Amino acid sequence: MMDMFYSLVDVNQRFNRLAFDSLCIHHLNFAIKHFDIHQYATYNDILDRICSKILPRINDKVNKLTVDPLSMEQILCAVHYPQLHSLSLINYQPEILSQHLSNNDTLYHLLSKQITYLTVNIYSKKEEISNGKKQNMLPLILFIGHKLSDLTFLQEMQTKYITISYLNTSHIKCLSSTVTKLRVNVNTFDDCLYLLNGSIKSLSTLIIRIYKIKCSSSKIDNTKKLVKLKCFALTTNWRTYYYDEQVVPLLRRMLNLEELTLHLSVIKNQSTYIDGNQLYDDFLNYMSQLNKFIFNIHTHIVNNSININLPSNDDIWKSFIKRGFYSIDIYADDKLINNRGNCHVYSLPYQFNEFLYMSSCFQGGKFDKVRMLFMRDERPFQYKLFQIISQDFPFLQKLTIFNLQSQENEQHHSSILIIFNHLLTLDLSNAHNDYVIQFLSERITCLRCLSHLIIKYETLTTVTNYFTNDSTRFNCSKIKSLGICGPFVRSQNFNSYFPFL
Template sequence: MNILNSNDINILDLPDEILRIIFNKLNTIDIFYSLVGVNKRFDRLALDSLYIHHLDFVIQRFHIDNSSVDVYIDKICEKILPQINEKVTKLTLDPFSLERILDAVHYPQLHSLSLVNFQSDIFLEHLSSRLIADLLCNQITHLTADIYPETAEIHNENGKKQNIFLLILWLGKYLTDLTFSQPFSTNYLTFSSWATSYRSFLSSTLTNLTIEVNGFDDCLYLLNGSLESLSTLIIRINKIKRSSSRIDNTKKLVKLKYFSLRADKHTYFYDEQIVPLLRRMLNLEELTLQLSVVRLRMEPTYINGHQLYDEVLNYMPRLHKFIFCIHTQIYDIGLELDLPSSDEIRKSFIKRRFQSMDACAHDKFINDMAHCHVYSIPYPFNDFLFMSSCFQGGKFDKVRLLSMFDERPFEHKLFKIISQDFPFLQVLIIYNLEPQENDQHDSSTLITFNHLLRLNLNKAHKDYVIQFLSDRNTHLSCLMHLIIKYQTLATVTNNFTNDATRLNCAK
């Protein structure tokens, strides 16, 4: 930038408030390497105690080569960290930065640590090292562990299973808050089958836990008293099945104040497993539920406001906040029952003083099946699971992942609504083998998904492949990943010669 040209604006002319906004958009490594040492003003802003209390050293390696990373880290460790180490309270590190950043200086005020992008074996190696072990034993109260790809359960050198989760609890003498997640994994943590042997090693200090597990038994083990101070549990379960454990599911959970339960897949055991668990939480103050419930012949009714209150919420006298998204799929099996309308379901919530909610439901059975969705508004989750054809629209700005499931066709009009009401949708999964009934080729209603990156049509009728891949129906400007059966794709694209599908498949 030419500072002599009066028409140009020099960055040094910007006020501190604007520079702070710019700095907050930059990576810690970029700021320390490129701006510290330029002048006293940049040093004052970049090394301000309000900024440096949390340092994020996650390295985006696709932006820079390995030699550059070493140069950047060398400067930070040698020249900058010794100036600020006593002010740092939180560090975010990845496998490439962890050892050098922690080994460079002592951080006497450090109490929060986030370890991200670790494979399980590398994570265990660091967890067993002096650096991490000493911090967990003596300082860390808040820990975030992001581990991938498929499992957090591995073998140690003696051939015995080491569970990273339990080892963290054993080392974390002062740990009060733990987030244990496995990004991009479909196989969450499983430890229930042998966790009882580690009972004496579990935490007496942990109060807040966020975790993903494979089954309902894992959830019961976490609530069996081994985490004696636990007051907040945020848990995501892959699939809720009938419990095979002998854990008592009747003992009251008097210390639990906040409980969040989300399940990735349908469950047939809402009444048998989930309701009894929730009734144990008599001192609960906040509850979050995101569930898909299948009900068969013995209980072929939608979950409504009256049921939720009478069967669950009435057992929680201190509850003041309830957030939910509950999908019910019911099977009639020839009983020809009458179904409530969406409006009747809304009224069942309003009568129980649930004002901020919405509902959509099928009012008749097709192929002996029907669907209903009830959810809080504004919609609080980043995913919407098992949407059915009864959906009428709404505002879903937070949603990034949408899965659709029905025995009735999804028509072009519904996808138009979705494109408008889910403006930041990135992942779309469609489960529907029924062909579309209406003509989809109306150029006046071209659908655009501006942010859709991933489309899964592996279990979808070929009509939905045409719906999304034909540029006469849909425009997908950002699509990067398409999951589809090869034969279906070959058929729809006429062995990859159809011009109408070239644009959406170009990336």
């Protein structure tokens, strides 16, 4: 965007009118992509010229800026932006952001006096920072941002997120009086309770992703009514045993909620599947103002030493119709295997960018928004299922298969080639060899964009016959990143099999 903008300026009057049009310059994006970092010298020259020649001519028309650690100081300090109200800080390492918040007077002034919409994107692979109480910038930003009304604070490339529940109650009560909308990723359910405990006094919208919902260790009251909350969205990465003990009591507090989004996977013992009747009894009956409910709820039941009649797909569907939810889809196991079963219910159209815990009874649908799919079952995944996935998840970028069961009739693969046009990452570290053969064999599966493979070394050597098997050579030859746990010796055959590693 910056290159195009720079190339149009001062070519002629017509291009100037185009470049300086208010629709073009109200939002300026100066972030450089990670894979373009080798072009930093050229980028820096362009940045210098923009700061000295262009920004002084348009500074009063800029409403939104997107900057990264390479551009932030130059751009923010180049000129004064009287109309700047939205700021995005992206691709930041936590320690760099901490330094900028502490030492950059211009950034501090903008956050405290001017910015109403702020997006912070933390990019880090260091797990200790995700837990890092020393590096936690969210409370600091909330405290500084006297004008903030809308805050997004997210992390990328981390196994965990931030923790704020260690803060003492007296501190957390005074974080912000202006923020009405917060989007954040946190580690624990306690973090969610803290954010809803009055620390953000005007909060009406909370969009939260919790790494894992476990038993609460907090003394926070989970019964006080949340009368100001109008919109709530909850997503979790992992399956939880604590739906009844944690999630349901929280949702019952939201008496004035108008919009609810849930993306949950729930483990229930000695139970049946979650259906429309249970959702109504659990919390929907408490939300008289609710007019929008978007959901994807997966139930994994474990019924040891007990015989419970499972509802059919039709029974579950009717339970939602009865409660006024007509645009839904369902698929569920009608019989248990090893005393376990799965059920998925979700609103239509499917609104989430991930689909977690798909089981073998999946029948298909329309999932254009999904970029990440996690499959897990104790029943085998058959070839036909992957045909459905390749067609119904057309923009899938990451696929994880967790299944140690061999495929039935895997030798009778269809003559129809399975094609994944956008799949970048494939995780087969917990997959039976049959799935590895299916995906790495070019005669069975076409992986046009695959660049990252996660797999066990023993599995890889078996399927590729120690990197001599021609049928799997082509798909492996495109791999640029190989995730293998533990050390191994790279043979000559390995190097020729993976030329980009």
